[in-house]
Amino acid sequence: MSRASTVLITGCSSGFGLETARHFLDKGWRVVATMRQPREDLLPRSEALRVLPLDVTDAGSIGQCLRDAGPIDALVNNAGVGLLAPLEAVDMVNARALYETNVLGTIAMTQAVLPQMRERRSGVVVNVTSSVTLKSLPLLSVYTGSKAAVNAFTESLALELAPFNVRARLVLPGRSPSTSFGDNARKLMSPDVPEAYVAFRDQVFAAVRDLSTPVTVAQDVAEAVWRAVTDPQAPMRIPAGADAVALSAALADA
Numbered sequence: 001m002s003r004a005s006t007v008l009i010t011g012c013s014s015g016f017g018l019e020t021a022r023h024f025l026d027k028g029w030r031v032v033a034t035m036r037q038p039r040e041d042l043l044p045r046s047e048a049l050r051v052l053p054l055d056v057t058d059a060g061s062i063g064q065c066l067r068d069a070g071p072i073d074a075l076v077n078n079a080g081v082g083l084l085a086p087l088e089a090v091d092m093v094n095a096r097a098l099y100e101t102n103v104l105g106t107i108a109m110t111q112a113v114l115p116q117m118r119e120r121r122s123g124v125v126v127n128v129t130s131s132v133t134l135k136s137l138p139l140l141s142v143y144t145g146s147k148a149a150v151n152a153f154t155e156s157l158a159l160e161l162a163p164f165n166v167r168a169r170l171v172l173p174g175r176s177p178s179t180s181f182g183d184n185a186r187k188l189m190s191p192d193v194p195e196a197y198v199a200f201r202d203q204v205f206a207a208v209r210d211l212s213t214p215v216t217v218a219q220d221v222a223e224a225v226w227r228a229v230t231d232p233q234a235p236m237r238i239p240a241g242a243d244a245v246a247l248s249a250a251l252a253d254a
């Protein structure tokens with residue numbers, strides 16, 4: 001008898017990760033929803049759901065989580081942090097912390113899950129990056145660099161895993177002011193910005209919060225991740241959200 005498929009998702013305490021966990025539960029998958037501080041009340045009670053602690057920057061936490069999780073058919077590396085600031089105002093401690101989560105956390109989780117997928121000759125790794133890697137925006141140099149690194153990592157990895165029938169895919173969400181992303185980003189941002197940048201920074205902040213142009217909602221990302229996991233013909237890069245889909249189409253037409 002074959003077991004139900006299991007997805008492990010990182011960063012399920014809010015935003016895209018939480019909605020993606022809900023989506024896979026609705027579709028009948030077994031879900032391992034991971035969070036730094038586990039909360040049982042965020043998702044519907046279900047025998048198909050396990051909530052496990054996981055900090056993707058901590059090797060011990062990764063090892064324990066995977067021992068507890070059992071076989072994983074799909075890994076979704078969603079956990080991530082943002083940083084919207086002129087480079088001159090970025091503390092290198094915070095830049096390193098961002099890369100630890102966004103880049104090295106993704107690499108470490110993927111490396112830890114791969115042996116079981118290779119041995120079973122089946123599995124999917126989906127890495128959530130961003131549409132800012134398609135068209136650059138200001139004040140996002142450190143963040144964009146981290147997500148572009150994950151794009152390149154994933155595209156190379158996909159080639160090395162193809163002989164084992166293990167797929168790697170990218171989901172590129174657009175701007176989504178409704179998640180906790182902005183609040184979490186502020187934890188890495190210094191209020192002290194050189195005066196020369198202040199007016200421009202304030203303009204960019206207003207544009208980021210603007211709801212009069214198309215944005216991405218968490219359901220868009222959940223559906224894109226679902227497609228990446230379940231459709232073997234899905235493209236390597238899947239834009240998620242009206243803004244990201246339009247940008248991707250415009251770049252393809254150019």
Ligand SMILES: NC(=O)c1ccc[n+]([C@@H]2O[C@H](COP(=O)([O-])OP(=O)(O)OC[C@H]3O[C@@H](n4cnc5c(N)ncnc54)[C@H](OP(=O)(O)O)[C@@H]3O)[C@@H](O)[C@H]2O)c1
Nearest residue numbers: 011013014015016036055056079080130175176179180181
């Ligand atoms: N919102 C946007 O505009 C946007 C656009 C494009 C791409 N993205 C990407 O989409 C992904 C999800 O973002 P979101 O908008 O849903 O933001 P969010 O609501 O802030 O969710 C981010 C999640 O990552 C978790 N996380 C952070 N550091 C972690 C760590 N070291 N270990 C484990 N989990 C950690 C957070 O958990 P805690 O509660 O423990 O902090 C939270 O659950 C991120 O990779 C982000 O870069 C976001």
